[in-house]
Amino acid sequence: MKIEANLPQLKSWVTIPDKSDFPIQNLPFGIFKTKYLSSVAGVAIGEHVLDLVYLHENGYLDGLGLPAGIFNQKYLNDFLALGRKKGREVRARVSELLRHDNDELKSNRAACEIALVPQNEVQMQMPVRIPNYTDFYSSEEHATNVGSMFRDPKNALLPNWKHLPVGYHGRASSIVISGTPIHRPKGQIKLPETAFPVFCPTQKLDFELEVAFITCAETKLGSPISVPEAEENIFGLVLFNDWSARDIQTWEYVPLGPFLAKNFGSTISPWIVTLDALEPFRVKGPEQFPHVLPYLSFDGEKNFDIALEVLIQTNNEQPTTISRSNFKYMYWNMAQQLAHHTVNGCNIQVGDMYGSGTISGPSPGSYGSLLELTWNGQRPLHLADGSERKFILDNDTVIMKGHCEKEGVRIGFGECKGRILAAN
């Protein structure tokens, strides 16, 4: 599909700094507030946020058939519910208004003053109200590393792994926006050398580098979504840190999977980068063998080349990059995940969040969790401030970044950032 708003030659009259995550080819949607504005919808452009409520109320979005007040809301759910096609039309119109050769908005200085808010004056909010959250386990390298560590290196993948995208239902209520601090969770931990568990703060706090997709449709219970239909139900992506307490997880996860080791908090980046903006960055995923069942088969390129990075920052020091991975490594793609999720008739809702699962690449520097990077604490990492890390310590800040780059266009996700505070 050709999307005009993605053309590499487009230029904006808004200044876009070098290496910005938000050139005119991106235009991600989010919810922001300022000292003067309560939560409203906006689009990121360079170092600014473009106020969609102002544009809508002042006629700049006329002709798009948008309901009154659609952007003057705490969440984007109602806008997403209009579907990907409407999202595409709004993004196309915003792109038009921001083009260097378009005077409509540019020539109205008063309008620009109000509509373009510097990003350092806004507070980003949760972009959607999340009815449901599912987390997958779709990186072969991650599943192999974890299986080798806890089970058997010779049979690291369980027999089902290459036949279906393994997942579990997570907790939507504890997903927070980037910048929200999280207290170290407490829980039951059983050490190998003791007969009984103890209750204490986790000693093995970890992050999981993930990308999550957000759905923009409401389906009926009993109506599956097929692989070819799947992407039309996905509005866009955010970065996702699925914080995990490994010692709590080891004790609790058999037989029903993760529970309190994961549901104390997950952090997302604030801007929903549309699947439309990511269109030029499609790539082929890993070869799937054995062949998947027909309901999971797909045509074309369903993976996306998104470079990912994890950094740890201690006491406002210079952050240290501890991992560089890529979303393209995913064995199971999003279309397969959504098709599998709904094949039994499970319905989806607008604003649902679907985590990819930890994204690890083939080399140790590309692993997406500390569990793998330090091999369960056996090989500590060295940070720029001279300290060592096996797992996350109190006051550590974990920062995740992601961007795509091709033909001189670089589109990014902004930051997914969270600081760990001492246990309550």
Ligand code: MN
């Ligand atoms: Mn996860």
